[in-house]
Amino acid sequence: MAFGDRLAAVRRGNGLTQEQFAEQLQVSRQAVSKWESGRGYPEMEKILYICNRYQVSIADLFAEEAPVPAAAETRPAPEQEASPLPRATLGSAVGAFLTNLSPKNKWLAGAVLVGIGALAGIIGLILRGGDTDMATTIWIAAIIIFGVAEAATAGLTSIWFVLGSVAGLIAAVCGGPVWLQVGLFFAVSIAALAFTRPLVVRLMKKDIRPTNADRVLNSVGRVTERIDNALPSGAVYIDGKTWTARSADGEVIEPDAAVRILRMEGVKLIVQKEP
Numbered sequence: 001m002a003f004g005d006r007l008a009a010v011r012r013g014n015g016l017t018q019e020q021f022a023e024q025l026q027v028s029r030q031a032v033s034k035w036e037s038g039r040g041y042p043e044m045e046k047i048l049y050i051c052n053r054y055q056v057s058i059a060d061l062f063a064e065e066a067p068v069p070a071a072a073e074t075r076p077a078p079e080q081e082a083s084p085l086p087r088a089t090l091g092s093a094v095g096a097f098l099t100n101l102s103p104k105n106k107w108l109a110g111a112v113l114v115g116i117g118a119l120a121g122i123i124g125l126i127l128r129g130g131d132t133d134m135a136t137t138i139w140i141a142a143i144i145i146f147g148v149a150e151a152a153t154a155g156l157t158s159i160w161f162v163l164g165s166v167a168g169l170i171a172a173v174c175g176g177p178v179w180l181q182v183g184l185f186f187a188v189s190i191a192a193l194a195f196t197r198p199l200v201v202r203l204m205k206k207d208i209r210p211t212n213a214d215r216v217l218n219s220v221g222r223v224t225e226r227i228d229n230a231l232p233s234g235a236v237y238i239d240g241k242t243w244t245a246r247s248a249d250g251e252v253i254e255p256d257a258a259v260r261i262l263r264m265e266g267v268k269l270i271v272q273k274e275p
Helices: 003-013 018-025 029-036 044-054 090-099 103-129 132-153 159-173 178-205
Strands: 220-228 233-238 241-247 258-265 268-273
Touching: 003 029, 003 044, 018 029, 018 044, 132 159, 132 178, 159 178, 220 241, 220 268, 233 258, 233 268
Parallel strands: 241 268
Antiparallel strands: 220 233, 220 258, 233 241, 258 268
């Protein structure tokens, strides 16, 4: 099974859509689609996160790309502490967005940005004499251009500028000056982005279902192997699976004790003994 097929099987096995899987990995849905169709590979950081999060080995993911020789002696890999994904910042989010855009969408995004800058300049030059008919034509053209760009990308990238252009058109029809038209365009566009984008994000997240790993958090499990951070050792049985476990406060916990799962670090559960 190729990497893309194997990745899709892991995602479906955990009951995730491409959108939900992309949110877990902090990438765009297009990036997940590209990986699953065999047109690219995730970064090593993402691959390690997938392996630890969904309990799949790198050898399984890349079995067809890099087959292991039959005569090779396999040794158990040392237990590693997986680091959580770094917290996303505005810069990293913008960089990931641009990186995962297709070439077509990159050109469209660039054209939209250039169009926004050129629009303000063109209005100032042409409307210096106060030609209202020309202003109306420009704003109608802007509405059409931004609307077509939004329809082509379908990613809520330029719909805000359509609303801003409508505000500029209304100001032009009412005989408002150029500075007012341009000011309304930017003000309405920014306001629309600020007020509607969070709503759209919440609507997209409402159907996200927790993964098998998330379901065990804050649940109570049973110790099946003595938990001792100094060795280290320990295992907990919960929700039909046995997990590697460590004590949150360093206390040694004997088998058959009830423990509460506080958090997850990599593939280990951090637990605390129930009183």
